[in-house]
Amino acid sequence: MKIDELIQSVVLEALKKLYDFEASKESVQLQNTRKDFDGDITLVVFPFLRYSKKKPEDTAKEIGEYLQENVDEIKSYNVVKGFLNLEIDNNYWLGRIQKAWGDEIFGHQKPSEKQKTAMVEYSSPNTNKPLHLGHIRNNLLGYSLSEILKANNYHVVKTNIVNDRGIHICKSMLAWQKWGNQQTPENSGMKGDHLVGDLYVAFDKHYKAEIAELLNNGMSQKEAEDQAPSIQEARDMLRKWEAGDSEVVQLWKTMNSWVYEGFDTTYKRLGVDFDKIYYESETYLVGKDEVLRGLEEGIFYKKEDGSVWADLTDEGLDQKLLLRSDGTSVYMTQDIGTAKMRFKDFDIDKMIYVVGNEQNYHFQVLAILLDKLGYDWGKGLHHFSYGMVELPSGKMKSREGTVVDADDLMDGMVDVARKMAEELGKLDSLTQEEAEKTYEMIALGALKYFILKVDPKKNMMFNPEESIDFNGNTGPFIQYTHARIKSVLRKAAEKGLDIKENFAVSPTTISNKEKDLMKRITQFPEAVKEAGINYSPAVVANYCYELAKEFNQFYHDHPILTEQDSVVRDMRLLLSATVGKVIKSGMKLLGIEVPDRM
RNA sequence: GCCCCGGUAGCUCAGCUGGAUAGAGCAACUGCCUUCUAAGCAGUAGGUCAUGGGUUCGAAUCCCGUCCGGGGUACCA
Secondary structure (H helix, E strand, O other), X not given: OOHHHHHHHHHHHHHHHHHOOOOOHHHOEEEEOOOOOOOOEEEEOHHXXXXXXXXXXXXXXXXXXXXXXXXXXXXXXXXXXXXXXEEEOHHHHHHHHHHHHHOOOOOOOOXXXXXXXXXXXXXXXXXXXXXXXXXXXXXHHHHHHXXXXXXXXXXXXXXXXXXXXXXXXXXXXXXXXXXXXXXXXXXXXXXXXXXXXXXXXXXXXXXXXXXXXXXXXXXXXXXXXXXOHHHHHHHHHHHXXXXXXXXXXXXXXXXXXXXXXXXXXXXXHHOOOOOEEEEHHHHHHHHHHHHHHHXXXXXXXXXXXXXXXXXXXXXXXXXXXXXXXXXXXXXXXXXXXXXXXXXXXXXXXXEEEEEEHHHHHHHHHHHHHHHHOOOOOHHHOEEEEEOOEEEOOEOOOOOOOOOOEHHHHHHHHHHXXXXXXXXXXXXXXXXXXXXXXXXXXXXXXXXXXXXXXOOOOOOEEOOOOOOOOOOOOOHXXXXXXXXXXXXXXXXXXXXXXXXXXXXXXXXXHOOHHHHHHHHHHHOHHXXXXXXXXHOOHHHHHHHHHHHHHXXXXXXXXXXXXXXXXXXXXXXXXXXXXXXXXXXXXXXXHXXXXXXXXX
């Protein structure tokens, strides 16, 4: 039994014996003792005063006395106001570390029979432009959340819904036909998604020019936007696509394949992947059928112009469009179809959508609509709503060219990592190839940690000039700590020293810093669990940082290999090895690799 | 207008379901490499937790108002 559970139950016992009161588990508030006080675990006694009818100090003292007598691990206690600080025997912490080192899956829950299936949708790009910083946050969160859920005994299916059809891709296709000069990724050397993205921008440029001309000729803004030849042609192309025009469909397939190749490269570099990919072109008709069924069954209604709507005023919401008057489907229609297909394809217990908070309303409505359509899982959909990434210049806007491109960003960070490492002369002993691999690892580590350490729910600021940091509370700091540990372990191996798990030390030879570090390690499973419950990779990120920081403090003033007392040396070696293992394991949950040297 | 989210040090962020004197990093200043990796460690300075009320033994945390910022809001996704 873990020490806090034990203390909790003995506290309940004490309350019964001392004050004849049956308290609830929840009323026993245990927390880690603050650094400025003596002790390891603190019991807050304020809630018990009404039963003890004594002063806080006296109540704490009585409970403290009882605990010390009945819990072997409690060495001593002290009372400060209403806080009962308990000091735990050092050997207890050492025992936990010895156990943790031997535990293959320390921090993870054992996979069990009654594993639930969670499907996590993330990434969800449009196929008309390359991935940018906003997608990066999405991808990193989705991937990390999946890893964290796996560690919490979920069977996870990572999925991606690719928005591969619609007016946006037609715009790029049209631009290619008119101004593409037969360019392909092969003959231009361009990454496919960038090539298509540039065409999209080219379309927008021409379109804008046409609008300007029409405005000059006295047309209204709205009319001009509607009448411009480019947009007319794009719409025409979309109609042809929906009609299955072979030439259009062929071009569509070709250009999408360029984009997918580009995406794959970016995904691979980011270290994310998917178990199942859905394409909107394959789900939108399913959604349309569902909407039409809803219409027949009187769940939805049709307006005079032919458009189909849902009335959500009973739910305190508005009317929601489901099919346009021309019969074409909207985003909501497609999402209904995708959801239905997923629940048909998999035995899903928990469907999680990793989508930005700007779509909170959309997912609220989606859940209600699916529920109305008779799907009992509808209300159970979970929108993992994360905040936006803001730039110093404000919000990112594709058309205004203020986006930070994902590939460019990664390239830039690798450059900085390389420069930094060269200045420090850190990787001179490595081969060129090994060094490049390490730069990549550090750059990605910096980027991923920077994004994941922030509470997902909150908007965050990213300054491309300043946010690239490798010191302090950063990924590379944690990676560096791991490399340091590995270095010590290599030297230990050279000296023929093994990591021993079973040994006893005199409790007094464990320093405060060593104990702090041991306590921190034991908190890893709680951090993983909390991250799973709250859907928050940030919990794991911040834990890893605290652990690394504490290790560095320990490392600074505790010799390991040069320690004369062999038992103390073994303990420090074990402690270091365990920290290294936990850092690696924790960072893996964030999708961050850690190097053995840097 | 209405709905949702946020406001903590100059900047970027922690602060768990209310608990002790509000924590990190960056930036600034000061020390520490003949000893296991200085991408490190130690220290100084920096705060009316937007603001006004309320709830209670106790509020950055919960409730209400105000101000500021962001997002959404019936044929974009």
